[in-house]
Structure formats: C-alpha cells, structure tokens
Amino acid sequence: MFTVDDGVLTATVSHLRACLPYEGVALWSGESGRVTHWTPLRNVALRPDIHYAVDPGEWVAAWTACSAERRIPLALVHSHPTAPAVPSAADRADWHYPDLTCVIVSFADGGLDWQLHRMS
Incomplete structure (x- = not known):
C-alpha cells in the first residue's frame, strides 16, 4: 500500500503511547x-478508553494543511490500548473515510503491533 518514513512511525507510536490508557488518533499524509507527515489529533469520544472520535475542527484543519502543503491524506491511524490491531465493530460502523487506509496500532499485553486495513 505505502511506505512510512521511520520518523513518522516513531512519532506516531510515541503520540499513541502517550494517550494510553485511552485510544489515540492521528492522520498520515504524504505522496502517493x-x-x-503525521498530524496528531485529539480523541473527543465520550468513552476514549474503548473508542475514538476525531475533533471536527482539528480534522478540517488537518485536511486544509494537507491541501496547502500539497500532501495527500493517506491513512487515519488509531490505537487499541488493550485489543488486537483489528477493526472493532464500532470501528467499522463509524468509518467515514472511504479514501483512507485504516491503521490500527495495538498495545495489547504490553506489546506493539500495527496493521493496515481497507475499510471501504
């Protein structure tokens, strides 16, 4: 699907780890x-321990910055603090990003696993 610059991956995992015990979320962008590039986003879900929701204002700002800097939004990344790196039923039901890849980073059992999923 795509390659991820090492610095982007390191920064993304650091951000998601800092969000624990809650789910973290970020946008990956770049060239085809x-x-x-990554943009950290706030999780504004009512239950951030089991779900994520992107702050609408930050979402618009992230997409605007991508456009202004001629980057292509490529993936929405979020973490699962205690679950595997597979989409939950809620992840699937709330997926509104048909042009993006879903990347899930799992910290289950103190480990680190990440997987890419096409959700469209």
Missing part, C-alpha cells in the same frame, strides 16, 4: 505511496 509514501507517508512523510
């Missing part, structure tokens, strides 16, 4: 096939 290569993730060169």
Whole structure:
C-alpha cells in the first residue's frame, strides 16, 4: 500500500503511547505511496478508553494543511490500548473515510503491533 518514513512511525507510536490508557488518533499524509507527515489529533469520544472520535475542527484543519502543503491524506491511524490491531465493530460502523487506509496500532499485553486495513 505505502511506505512510512521511520520518523513518522516513531512519532506516531510515541503520540499513541502517550494517550494510553485511552485510544489515540492521528492522520498520515504524504505522496502517493509514501507517508512523510503525521498530524496528531485529539480523541473527543465520550468513552476514549474503548473508542475514538476525531475533533471536527482539528480534522478540517488537518485536511486544509494537507491541501496547502500539497500532501495527500493517506491513512487515519488509531490505537487499541488493550485489543488486537483489528477493526472493532464500532470501528467499522463509524468509518467515514472511504479514501483512507485504516491503521490500527495495538498495545495489547504490553506489546506493539500495527496493521493496515481497507475499510471501504
């Protein structure tokens, strides 16, 4: 699907780890096939321990910045603090991003696993 710059991956995992015990969320962007930039986003879900919701204002700002900097939004990344890196029923039901890849980073059992999913 695409490659991720090491610095982007390191920064994203650090951000998501800092959000624990809650789910974290971020946007990956770059060129077609290569993730060169990440944007951390706030999780504004009512139950951030089991779900994520992107702050609408931050979402618009992230997409506007991508456009202004000629980056392509490529993936919405979120974490699962205690569950595997597979989409939950809620993840699937609330997926409103047909052009993006879903990336889930799992910290279950103190480990680190990440997987890409096409949700469209």
